[in-house]
Amino acid sequence: MSTAFAHEARTTSMNRDDLDLNEYEPRMNRPVRIKIADFQREERPKHVIVSDQFDEETLEEMAGTADMIRMLAKTRQGHSFLLNLLPHKRAMLYFTQPSTRTFLSFMAACQILGITCNEVRDPSTSSEEKGESRFDSIRTFSSYFDVIIMRSVLSRFAECCAYLMNDLEDFNHRSIPIVNAGSGADEHPTQALLDIYTLQRTFKFESTIDSRRTMSYESLRRNPQYAGLTRGLSGKVYGFCGDIGRGRTVRSLANLLSLYRDVTMVFVSPDHPKLSLKPDLEQKLLNRNVRLHQVDSFEEQIDGQPVIEMLDALYMTRIQREHDDPNDAGAYQGIDFRKYCLTTEMVARMKDYAAILHPFPRDKNFGEIPPEIDNDHRAMYFRQARNGMWIRAAVLASLFGVDRQISRYFQSEYTERHDYNEDVL
Numbered sequence: 416m417s418t419a420f421a422h423e424a425r426t427t428s429m430n431r432d433d434l435d436l437n438e439y440e441p442r443m444n445r446p447v448r449i450k451i452a453d454f455q456r457e458e459r460p461k462h463v464i465v466s467d468q469f470d471e472e473t474l475e476e477m478a479g480t481a482d483m484i485r486m487l488a489k490t491r492q493g494h495s496f497l498l499n500l501l502p503h504k505r506a507m508l509y510f511t512q513p514s515t516r517t518f519l520s521f522m523a524a525c526q527i528l529g530i531t532c533n534e535v536r537d538p539s540t541s542s543e544e545k546g547e548s549r550f551d552s553i554r555t556f557s558s559y560f561d562v563i564i565m566r567s568v569l570s571r572f573a574e575c576c577a578y579l580m581n582d583l584e585d586f587n588h589r590s591i592p593i594v595n596a597g598s599g600a601d602e603h604p605t606q607a608l609l610d611i612y613t614l615q616r617t618f619k620f621e622s623t624i625d626s627r628r629t630m631s632y633e634s635l636r637r638n639p640q641y642a643g644l645t646r647g648l649s650g651k652v653y654g655f656c657g658d659i660g661r662g663r664t665v666r667s668l669a670n671l672l673s674l675y676r677d678v679t680m681v682f683v684s685p686d687h688p689k690l691s692l693k694p695d696l697e698q699k700l701l702n703r704n705v706r707l708h709q710v711d712s713f714e715e716q717i718d719g720q721p722v723i724e725m726l727d728a729l730y731m732t733r734i735q736r737e738h739d740d741p742n743d744a745g746a747y748q749g750i751d752f753r754k755y756c757l758t759t760e761m762v763a764r765m766k767d768y769a770a771i772l773h774p775f776p777r778d779k780n781f782g783e784i785p786p787e788i789d790n791d792h793r794a795m796y797f798r799q800a801r802n803g804m805w806i807r808a809a810v811l812a813s814l815f816g817v818d819r820q821i822s823r824y825f826q827s828e829y830t831e832r833h834d835y836n837e838d839v840l
């Protein structure tokens with residue numbers, strides 16, 4: 416067993432036979448720019464495994480599809496059209512790590528497109544209890560279903576399953592798409608898609624439903640402080656706060672944001688090797704010309720301005736105590752974790768148009784975002800969770816090749832005489 420998997424196998428009580436991942440190791444160890452070819456077909460996703468599969472153009476297309484689906488789903492005729500797109504497809508939701516949002520939003524996304532869903536959430540109810548390997552489980556799912564959407568505590572297990580499917584295809588066996596819905600501390604690519612989609616909608620400065628701010632783009636720009644404000648994700652300052660080192664959502668989102676021009680990222684975390692920015696991600700961001708700062712408090716100043724006041728968007732995260740090493744109980748002594756919690760006073764100092772995001776769940780005991788912030792017009796995290804349903808429907812539409820059909824239908828059939836309520840999209 417590889418070193419990379421040995422620790423996870425110990426901490427997840429999987430036995431050695433279950434984790435015969437060695438054969439995939441040479442493929443996993445390739446540079447990401449090489450291996451993403453294994454997840455694509457004709458420049459479109461065949462599997463969804465890593466955020467590196469997406470470029471700026473694809474992100475725009477995906478957001479466009481999600482926008483069309485959300486508008487169509489609100490009309491009787493559009494809803495009926497969507498429901499009839501994929502009624503012949505079945506999805507397996509294989510979630511052996513806890514999830515609320517990802518699981519339910521994928522299920523809802525399937526329902527929007529007429530896809531039938533089934534689920535396995537507790538492997539103790541499956542024949543893995545009788546010694547069946549996880550790879551045999553995956554291959555068995557592929558016999559009955561047309562896509563596997565999977566979350567696992569194991570980093571890169573989804574990636575290995577994609578290789579398994581590719582190998583099956585090479586031998587003319589049945590092979591289906593794999594969607595990574597969160598893999599260990601590694602990647603959560605569809606979370607990054609919904610985070611980007613939320614930022615795209617927010618920084619269009621168009622829709623009132625994506626921000627309850629009272630000022631229009633034009634009136635914001637009349638404020639001398641915001642005179643340089645532009646639409647879009649480029650030229651913005653993004654803050655990430657909390658458990659940066661172990662947050663798979665941070666890894667995936669920072670990776671996608673680095674595709675945009677003139678981006679500054681500020682990572683606010685304890686100065687601790689497990690919690691702060693990992694060197695590999697830091698190097699990748701620097702290679703993409705991100706202006707990068709690492710600080711241990713929102714009050715630290717950059718170019719004479721406190722961090723909290725300079726952010727266009729803030730991505731809060733919870734401290735992921737489930738990844739603590741029990742042999743390392745004293746590791747965080749001396750860290751003042753209160754510095755990584757927002758307060759209403761801090762939010763009041765943020766830019767008026769700033770967006771506060773959080774992948775959720777938030778930790779009610781830690782309190783990184785207290786509920787009293789929820790009604791602030793900058794709080795986007797519940798809207799963000801809802802966006803997940805629409806963008807995941809777009810992901811499934813793309814995987815099954817019906818995204819262009821949606822676009823054609825939308826262009827030809829959608830009229831101003833729609834019957835949806837724009838305020839609740």
Ligand code: CP
Pocket residue numbers: 513514515516517518597606774775776
């Ligand atoms: N953000 C996220 O992945 O939430 P869940 O763990 O509830 O799916």
